[in-house]
Amino acid sequence: MKLSAELRAFQDRIGHRFADPALLVRAVTHSSVGTPNREDNQRLEFLGDRVLGLVMSEALLEEDRAASEGQLAPRFNALVRKETCADVAREIDLGAVLRLGRSEMLSGGRRKQALLGDAMEAVIAAVYRDAGFEAARDMVLRLWGKRIGQVEADARDAKTALQEWAQARGMQPPRYVELSRDGPDHAPVFTIAARLENGEEARARAGSKRQAEQAAAQALLSQVE
Numbered sequence: 001m002k003l004s005a006e007l008r009a010f011q012d013r014i015g016h017r018f019a020d021p022a023l024l025v026r027a028v029t030h031s032s033v034g035t036p037n038r039e040d041n042q043r044l045e046f047l048g049d050r051v052l053g054l055v056m057s058e059a060l061l062e063e064d065r066a067a068s069e070g071q072l073a074p075r076f077n078a079l080v081r082k083e084t085c086a087d088v089a090r091e092i093d094l095g096a097v098l099r100l101g102r103s104e105m106l107s108g109g110r111r112k113q114a115l116l117g118d119a120m121e122a123v124i125a126a127v128y129r130d131a132g133f134e135a136a137r138d139m140v141l142r143l144w145g146k147r148i149g150q151v152e153a154d155a156r157d158a159k160t161a162l163q164e165w166a167q168a169r170g171m172q173p174p175r176y177v178e179l180s181r182d183g184p185d186h187a188p189v190f191t192i193a194a195r196l197e198n199g200e201e202a203r204a205r206a207g208s209k210r211q212a213e214q215a216a217a218q219a220l221l222s223q224v225e
Helices: 004-014 019-027 042-063 067-080 083-092 104-105 113-131 134-148 151-155 159-166 209-224
Strands: 175-182 190-197 203-208
Touching: 004 019, 004 113, 019 042, 042 067, 042 113, 067 083, 067 151, 083 113, 083 134, 104 151, 113 134, 113 159, 159 209, 175 209, 203 209
Parallel strands: none
Antiparallel strands: 175 190, 190 203
């Protein structure tokens, strides 16, 4: 199989040349394509999630040999969550080479966080199937880069930290209020307020409720700490 110019350039961005190009084509093919006899990336996504998990488990153990399981778990979760996979996918412009059905294309599928995160996992699996675990590990460590060494700050869950702060002072848990939802259906922007019982409040905007809530919680923590 001969790859398109776009996919050949994508190989350069991830640092892997496929011996079996069909694996890469499958990894970037979304189920919305719906072409008979063409495999999509769902099964590869399932495998890639496990490969990524093993790579990150090893990397974290090497990064901090004294860390306990309780310290490692939130770091691991921060590195393998869909948001992080989607961020990496954006850095290598994975969205530009995705094969999407018309409906997904028109609804902004190339920018959707869940779709990008799933495709990133599928690409990891494709490299693993093409050249083995070491090749997949090398690619993941290269693409995740400094995130591994800096993950402790990212792993702090702001909502949990804010709740613990409030409870330590005898307050009720903070409330999160959706103030507005703007933009088109395929790319909404949420404005969320995090509010404490004592009247303290902070607001944040993001492309998902979860991200907006976390950002609002972090902003409020910065105010009160």
